[in-house]
Amino acid sequence: MKDLYLIAVIAGETVAIPSERIDSVVKVRESVPVPSSAPFITGLFALRSRVLTLIDCQYFVTGEPADLIAGQPAIVVDIGGCCYGLLVDDVLDVLPIPTDTLPLPSQLPAGWSEIGRALLELGGETYLLIDPDYMVNPAMRRAA
Amino acid sequence: MDDLIQEFIAETRETLDALASELVLWEQNPRDSARLDAIFRFVHTVKGSCGFLNLPRFERLSHAAEDVLAQVRDGKREASGPLVDAVLAIIDRIGELIVVMETGDALPDGADADLIAALNRNIAPPTADPDEEEITVRDEPDPVRRQNVVRSIRVPLELIDHLMNGVSDMVLARNEVARCLRDEHSGASLENAFERLSACIADMRDAIGQTRMQRIERIFSPLPRLVRDLSTELGKQVDLRTSGNNVELDREMIEMIRDPLTHIIRNAIDHGIETPARRRVVGKPETGRLSISARQSGNQILIEIADDGRGIDIEKLTARALAAKVRSSSEINGMSERARLELIFAPGLSTADNVTAISGRGVGMDVVRSNIERIGGSIDLENYPGRGLRVILRVPLTLTIIPCLTVRAGGQEFAMPRSAIREILFDSNSQVRIQQVGGSDLAYIRGECLPYVALETLLGLDMDAEPQTRYRTIVTVNAASDLRYALSVEAVIDHEELVVRPGAPVIMADGLYAGTTLPDNGRPMLLLDPLGLAHRARLNEMPRPERSPAETDEASPESDGGSALLFRELSGQLRLIALAAVERVEDADTARMAMVAGNVRLNIDGESRPVIGLSALPEEDCAKLLHLTDGRLQALYAVDDVIDIVRLPSRIDPASQPGLVGGIALIGDLQLEVVDVHWIFSMLLGAPPESVRPACGLIGGDDPWTRHILAPLVAAAGYRPVMVDGEAGGLDGLDPAITIIVGDSAASPGQLRGQVIRLSDTMNAAGADPDTIYRYDRATLLGRLIAGQQRQSA
Numbered sequence: 001m002k003d004l005y006l007i008a009v010i011a012g013e014t015v016a017i018p019s020e021r022i023d024s025v026v027k028v029r030e031s032v033p034v035p036s037s038a039p040f041i042t043g044l045f046a047l048r049s050r051v052l053t054l055i056d057c058q059y060f061v062t063g064e065p066a067d068l069i070a071g072q073p074a075i076v077v078d079i080g081g082c083c084y085g086l087l088v089d090d091v092l093d094v095l096p097i098p099t100d101t102l103p104l105p106s107q108l109p110a111g112w113s114e115i116g117r118a119l120l121e122l123g124g125e126t127y128l129l130i131d132p133d134y135m136v137n138p139a140m141r142r143a144a
Numbered sequence: 145m146d147d148l149i150q151e152f153i154a155e156t157r158e159t160l161d162a163l164a165s166e167l168v169l170w171e172q173n174p175r176d177s178a179r180l181d182a183i184f185r186f187v188h189t190v191k192g193s194c195g196f197l198n199l200p201r202f203e204r205l206s207h208a209a210e211d212v213l214a215q216v217r218d219g220k221r222e223a224s225g226p227l228v229d230a231v232l233a234i235i236d237r238i239g240e241l242i243v244v245m246e247t248g249d250a251l252p253d254g255a256d257a258d259l260i261a262a263l264n265r266n267i268a269p270p271t272a273d274p275d276e277e278e279i280t281v282r283d284e285p286d287p288v289r290r291q292n293v294v295r296s297i298r299v300p301l302e303l304i305d306h307l308m309n310g311v312s313d314m315v316l317a318r319n320e321v322a323r324c325l326r327d328e329h330s331g332a333s334l335e336n337a338f339e340r341l342s343a344c345i346a347d348m349r350d351a352i353g354q355t356r357m358q359r360i361e362r363i364f365s366p367l368p369r370l371v372r373d374l375s376t377e378l379g380k381q382v383d384l385r386t387s388g389n390n391v392e393l394d395r396e397m398i399e400m401i402r403d404p405l406t407h408i409i410r411n412a413i414d415h416g417i418e419t420p421a422r423r424r425v426v427g428k429p430e431t432g433r434l435s436i437s438a439r440q441s442g443n444q445i446l447i448e449i450a451d452d453g454r455g456i457d458i459e460k461l462t463a464r465a466l467a468a469k470v471r472s473s474s475e476i477n478g479m480s481e482r483a484r485l486e487l488i489f490a491p492g493l494s495t496a497d498n499v500t501a502i503s504g505r506g507v508g509m510d511v512v513r514s515n516i517e518r519i520g521g522s523i524d525l526e527n528y529p530g531r532g533l534r535v536i537l538r539v540p541l542t543l544t545i546i547p548c549l550t551v552r553a554g555g556q557e558f559a560m561p562r563s564a565i566r567e568i569l570f571d572s573n574s575q576v577r578i579q580q581v582g583g584s585d586l587a588y589i590r591g592e593c594l595p596y597v598a599l600e601t602l603l604g605l606d607m608d609a610e611p612q613t614r615y616r617t618i619v620t621v622n623a624a625s626d627l628r629y630a631l632s633v634e635a636v637i638d639h640e641e642l643v644v645r646p647g648a649p650v651i652m653a654d655g656l657y658a659g660t661t662l663p664d665n666g667r668p669m670l671l672l673d674p675l676g677l678a679h680r681a682r683l684n685e686m687p688r689p690e691r692s693p694a695e696t697d698e699a700s701p702e703s704d705g706g707s708a709l710l711f712r713e714l715s716g717q718l719r720l721i722a723l724a725a726v727e728r729v730e731d732a733d734t735a736r737m738a739m740v741a742g743n744v745r746l747n748i749d750g751e752s753r754p755v756i757g758l759s760a761l762p763e764e765d766c767a768k769l770l771h772l773t774d775g776r777l778q779a780l781y782a783v784d785d786v787i788d789i790v791r792l793p794s795r796i797d798p799a800s801q802p803g804l805v806g807g808i809a810l811i812g813d814l815q816l817e818v819v820d821v822h823w824i825f826s827m828l829l830g831a832p833p834e835s836v837r838p839a840c841g842l843i844g845g846d847d848p849w850t851r852h853i854l855a856p857l858v859a860a861a862g863y864r865p866v867m868v869d870g871e872a873g874g875l876d877g878l879d880p881a882i883t884i885i886v887g888d889s890a891a892s893p894g895q896l897r898g899q900v901i902r903l904s905d906t907m908n909a910a911g912a913d914p915d916t917i918y919r920y921d922r923a924t925l926l927g928r929l930i931a932g933q934q935r936q937s938a
Contacts, residue, residue: 035603044668049312
């Protein structure tokens with residue numbers, strides 16, 4: 001199912017994440033902050049016996065850390081053998097999008113152009129394709 | 145087919161590891177046909193599998209080696225040095241190809257003709273070569289391992305990790321159920337069932353933990369080969385001995401110590417052990433000795449690497465340190481011998497005269513030390529100039545379960561590895577003085593000066609405006625062997641064994657945290673890295689604090705009775721208690737105490753424990769309690785206040801009678817009573833409970849004499865009397881340590897294990913044989929029972 005995408009909301013906008021990257025979607029009740037860590041890290045949360053790092057997706061776009069609302073959804077991804085929760089405003093749907101991706105328009109503001117990889121179109125709607133690797137890997141951040 | 149190849153790769157790798165030492169042993173004694181057979185078998189197996197799997201290159205190599213080895217076996221050729229080298233080269237090539245295959249790459253094209261030709265070059269009978277290196281390497285054989293091949297299957301590591309995660313989930317779920325059960329006050333039957341379930345889960349967790357353990361043999365077995373190659377290259381003769389191969393370590397730990405260990409061995413052979421000529425001059429046997437041993441000590445593994453070479457030349461080392469400007473001459477002059485020796489760990493220093501390919505490039509011991517310290521271990525040197533060097537590595541048993549101290553700071557909880565913590569005190573303690581010097585804080589604790597930092601400051605947290613305790617707690621931390629500081633936290637919460645996992649790279653990158661853990665309350669917790677905190681506080685840039693002479697053990701030879709805690713009893717008397725027995729000090733809420741069955745007991749985490757030293761509930765809200773432990777059991781001891789930690793003198797005068805006070809120690813001018821911890825535990829627990837006592841079967845009439853007169857005597861001797869129906873003869877699975885047959889007429893059931901005593905009704909019959917005793921010969925009967933008891937416990 002290569003063309004399946006999860007449609008979620010970050011900073012009020014709908015985005016698409018390739019479903020093969022996603023482990024699950026969970027509701028986060030509470031998180032424990034990590035003092036003096038990078039600002040995009042909301043904290044740690046427990047998923048069964050595992051401890052996951054909660055990434056604040058909104059921070060990349062707005063530069064403002066989001067406050068966790070109990071029960072807010074997080075998309076669990078496994079990157080480099082480590083699990084992360086991507087904190088999003090909402091999760092809407094899972095859609096098959098068989099069409100080819102479109103290149104990013106050049107006028108995107110910095111935050112969006114950094115996390116975005118391409119555009120996807122389905123039934124007249126356009127979604128920004130998000131790259132989860134970028135949001136969890138500080139080394140890549142520096143390289144970008 | 146892929147599976148078969150995977151299997152072939154794994155198997156060949158394993159055999160290669162095992163074979164490394166065999167090869168060297170064989171070279172040493174080419175006539176050793178057992179070794180030759182083992183090598184032959186390996187080559188033969190590889191050849192067989194390759195033919196089947198269609199791997200022509202492996203087949204050519206193994207075939208050539210097999211031919212030559214067969215000739216040696218038949219006595220047509222001799223195992224000369226060049227021949228052994230050629231066979232080793234072939235086996236190395238096989239190893240390299242295996243690695244290539246493992247990564248999934250296609251096998252490179254390459255000619256192995258050169259290697260094969262080398263095998264056959266020396267067909268002519270080899271002439272004695274006077275320059276030939278002679279090395280002896282001995283591995284202490286482990287015959288048990290060879291004989292009992294354990295049945296095993298290969299399981300992917302991911303599966304084991306998955307199991308481990310699953311079990312951790314189960315433990316958390318169990319804890320949650322336990323909480324629910326406590327709140328609901330459910331019935332006894334449910335609780336019993338739950339207890340059983342808990343025990344099963346605990347067992348399972350242990351078993352899964354075991355699967356991660358590996359023998360240290362895994363890093364020891366390639367060593368003979370390493371030593372052989374190095375000593376050949378350097379023209380030295382080295383006799384390697386390893387012991388403790390069966391010590392087990394977590395597999396991650398094994399990987400972490402592999403490189404440091406290799407480095408230390410390289411140093412030992414390159415710098416430590418002299419050339420044969422030099423050794424002759426100084427009167428040592430030409431063959432140097434290198435011994436490597438591993439053993440377990442508590443929850444640490446000790447690895448000792450000892451050589452009989454020249455040791456570390458401290459003069460030379462300090463000269464180098466000066467030349468390299470690592471330390472100034474005034475600094476060096478002020479250093480103790482020990483501190484000078486530890487210069488070997490300074491970055492950019494080496495005592496090697498020449499930079500060789502093997503070592504002496506000045507990167508080395510500092511890296512070794514930081515790698516060992518990173519995994520919570522330590523490294524110690526014992527230098528005997530001219531006679532050798534002993535390096536002692538101490539590493540924790542496992543990376544994953546770490547004894548931790550949980551602390552609170554800025555309203556958040558953190559864990560710290562207990563191995564780094566030296567002492568915990570309140571800042572209200574009169575022994576502590578905090579002073580600001582040049583903009584930074586210093587803590588003077590009993591005369592010792594340590595850098596003082598608050599955890600909140602380091603982590604950028606706000607101080608809790610309304611802390612739950614009046615005093616802050618100071619934890620003195622040994623971040624590294626030369627780096628100590630005093631860390632102030634809001635409170636120390638508890639000691640716990642925590643399952644620690646590495647955190648995400650973005651979190652670990654800071655260096656402040658060593659991992660994450662999930663305690664029973666289900667809230668994730670960060671494990672602090674004491675060294676990382678020190679770096680954040682820029683403590684590593686301070687000059688190394690010199691240890692004051694009063695602190696070193698040599699300086700006070702008369703105080704070697706260990707540390708003791710000086711405290712004030714509720715009665716106002718000062719007493720001492722062995723510090724090792726005190727787990728922690730707690731201010732316990734009086735509300736958690738109750739007067740039950742004549743004793744004051746404290747409710748701790750759902751368990752009720754007796755409090756010693758209180759005859760009634762205290763009137764204050766709060767009582768200071770020492771948590772005593774003997775490693776397994778806990779007890780509480782109520783005190784008025786904790787005063788100090790002192791060194792006990794080696795001589796403690798024993799008290800005249802056994803009791804709470806075990807002896808008298810002289811500290812300064814004060815004669816102080818030392819509390820006997822053993823007595824406390826023995827009083828609390830009494831004699832072993834019924835079920836663990838050995839059984840004593842009583843056969844014969846179930847009459848009042850047996851029941852009311854004999855049975856209490858047997859019980860007093862430490863047995864559990866069990867009435868056995870002699871007629872039925874059934875012991876019902878009972879396994880009595882001793883059996884007493886009452887009366888001359890009672891039949892003796894056959895097949896009795898343990899001792900059998902017959903009690904005779906008359907004095908005359910007794911003494912006919914040693915196992916027959918007159919029923920009122922109390923002394924003899926008790927003697928036999930007690931002797932049996934001692935045999936049991938022996």
